[in-house]
Amino acid sequence: MKVAFFAETTGGKITRGAYELLAWSRRLAAPEEIAAVIVTPSVDEAELRRLASSGARRVFLCEAPSIDRADIPACAAVLRSFCEAYRPDVLLGAASVFGRALFPYAAMQMKTGLTADCTMLEAEPETGLLLQTRPAIGGNVMAVIKTPGYKPQMATVRPRSAPSPAPYSGEPGTITRLPLPEASRASGAPRTVSSARLALGEELADARRIVAVGKGIKREGNIDLARRLADRIGAALGATREVVDRGWLPYSAQIGLSGKTVVPQLYIALGISGAVQHLAGMRTARKIVAVNTDPDAPIFQVADLGIVGDLFEVVPRLIEEFAPQTK
Ligand SMILES: Cc1cc2nc3c(=O)[nH]c(=O)nc-3n(C[C@H](O)[C@H](O)[C@H](O)COP(=O)(O)OP(=O)(O)OC[C@H]3O[C@@H](n4cnc5c(N)ncnc54)[C@H](O)[C@@H]3O)c2cc1C
Numbered sequence: 001m002k003v004a005f006f007a008e009t010t011g012g013k014i015t016r017g018a019y020e021l022l023a024w025s026r027r028l029a030a031p032e033e034i035a036a037v038i039v040t041p042s043v044d045e046a047e048l049r050r051l052a053s054s055g056a057r058r059v060f061l062c063e064a065p066s067i068d069r070a071d072i073p074a075c076a077a078v079l080r081s082f083c084e085a086y087r088p089d090v091l092l093g094a095a096s097v098f099g100r101a102l103f104p105y106a107a108m109q110m111k112t113g114l115t116a117d118c119t120m121l122e123a124e125p126e127t128g129l130l131l132q133t134r135p136a137i138g139g140n141v142m143a144v145i146k147t148p149g150y151k152p153q154m155a156t157v158r159p160r161s162a163p164s165p166a167p168y169s170g171e172p173g174t175i176t177r178l179p180l181p182e183a184s185r186a187s188g189a190p191r192t193v194s195s196a197r198l199a200l201g202e203e204l205a206d207a208r209r210i211v212a213v214g215k216g217i218k219r220e221g222n223i224d225l226a227r228r229l230a231d232r233i234g235a236a237l238g239a240t241r242e243v244v245d246r247g248w249l250p251y252s253a254q255i256g257l258s259g260k261t262v263v264p265q266l267y268i269a270l271g272i273s274g275a276v277q278h279l280a281g282m283r284t285a286r287k288i289v290a291v292n293t294d295p296d297a298p299i300f301q302v303a304d305l306g307i308v309g310d311l312f313e314v315v316p317r318l319i320e321e322f323a324p325q326t327k
Pocket residue numbers: 137138139213214215216217239240241242243254255256257258259260270271272273274275276277278281291292293294297309310311312
């Protein structure tokens with residue numbers, strides 16, 4: 001099985017998500033059948049060598065200062081011309097903020113299917129087809145999907161669901177430069193994922209501390225209170241779907257079944273009831289602190305420290321408590 005994956009970059013570095021895709025690829029195929037595709041305004045040479053010596057035997061790089069790293073038509077055009085030439089059986093991307101925008105667009109361009117947000121990938125022994133597992137029906141069942149009639153079989157994979165990669169001591173890979181296809185330049189108005197959305201998403205995925213808000217925050221303007229707490233303790237800001245659906249924070253801030261999975265050291269849940277779909281994305285946080293007026297809120301069942309109280313009274317006191325101390 002020839003497996004390729006789209007390796008995202010940020011600030012010249014290859015993301016952790018790319019290495020997670022490499023780990024999945026190594027589960028599915030032998031190193032000589034694994035290729036990485038990078039489309040970026042610039043990337044550090046040492047980063048490319050590290051990827052090439054971690055089991056990606058072919059690294060295809062389209063480096064063009066003129067493109068935004070979040071330029072969907074340009075990245076899709078590169079993926080398309082790469083797939084026409086290299087003909088991978090499987091093309092993987094991260095279910096990151098950008099991957100979730102790019103992959104449906106690229107799949108449509110290549111007239112193939114896409115399974116989004118997979119948590120497990122396997123090869124079917126009899127057919128060699130990709131078995132793509134993802135939660136369905138509100139997380140109540142795990143659906144196994146295959147794409148027998150179309151190539152490449154495309155899937156995005158939920159961050160942090162990758163198996164730990166086995167150490168790689170084989171031959172390092174080669175790096176091949178790809179041109180930016182003409183089609184990408186002629187694609188009209190650029191469609192990019194805004195850098196603010198990307199930054200919020202990336203910040204959350206890697207955050208050691210998270211302050212998350214639920215509907216108990218009551219209105220958009222009150223989110224500043226949570227943001228002040230987050231700033232005070234160096235935390236990223238996350239949210240429940242209720243908050244995102246109301247447009248108070250962007251989708252990239254959503255934590256849970258249909259949002260991000262996060263594993264911070266500290267998770268402070270403010271006005272969050274603790275629905276199973278939210279818990280699915282944060283219950284493995286190291287320490288969970290919950291503030292809720294309802295003593296029976298399910299969030300208290302997973303909290304290490306529960307504060308039954310009004311967040312509008314508790315949060316200002318927490319901010320004060322964490323104030324830089326003067327003697
Ligand atoms: C298929 C599917 C996927 C979903 N995916 C996700 C997902 O990815 N992420 C997600 O979060 N949800 C998801 N949901 C929605 C989920 O079921 C819940 O509706 C949602 O998590 C509830 O958000 P909430 O806790 O903000 O709101 P609510 O459940 O309404 O809870 C608000 C809480 O705030 C408390 N409160 C009110 N005022 C205050 C105050 N002043 N101080 C302190 N506490 C207060 C209340 O007691 C209450 O417990 C999904 C649902 C479905 C069906």
